[in-house]
Amino acid sequence: MTSDEIRTNAMDLLYTEATFPPLGAAIDEVMSKNDASKFAEYTLILLSPSETRGVYNNSITFSNIGIVCQDWYHSDQSAADIQLKYTIAKAQAPLMMAFSPTYRLFQLNCIGWPTNGHNPSHRISVTKTANFPKVLIVESLYDPATSLVWGAQLREEIGVDRTVMVIKNMTGHAVYEQAGSIGGDTAAVIEQYLVNLVLPEEGTIHQS
Helix, strand or coil: CCHHHHHHHHHHCCCEHHHHHHHHHHHHHHHHHCCCHHHHHHHHHHCCCHHHCCCCCCCCHHHHHHHHHHHCCCCCCCHHHHHHHHHHHHHHCCCCCCCCHHHHHHCHHHCCCCCCCCCCCCCCCCCCCCCCCCEEEEEEEECCCCCHHHHHHHHHHHCCCCEEEEEEEEEECCCCEECCEECCHHHHHHHHHHHHCCCCCCCCEECC
8 A cells, every 4th residue: 555545544544433443553553564454454344334344345435536526626637737736735744745635535536527516615605584594513623524614614604693503522524423323412402403493502512
């Protein structure tokens, strides 16, 4: 495995605390034995249902590529474009060693995509009506994929008077479920909003 592949796989293992132990074990194997086989193994697991451990089945990779290439701005069209940005990124972000996993997904994988994006990133505009309920925004405090800053920015774009934002004091990308199970105060708040439009207090930080 290349160093770029290891970084990408490490990012995937940061999505939930349940995968922190295998991430630590994989890093230890690389550092102490120069062996990246655990990263390769866990890549297969992440791409497959848990009951078919290590067996390739229905990969989320295809849906991810389809979504980001249709709904994200991707300007790179050639190897020369990539090489230029790689050189710049390596100089400006030496600790990242050039490209982030997100850049690899959103840019490199979309080279040659046959159509233009239909819904590229843009500031959101929500029409305000008399019966429009406030929007509940829920973010994980330590989200490795979509930063808490994004949630705060979304709150400002919709309007601070039209939103309520709460935070889950946990690491990981998911807020409604964690480690494959649903439960906790955050899930209860989301359910109350979706079913009854009951809003929590603005700025609440939940511990589960």
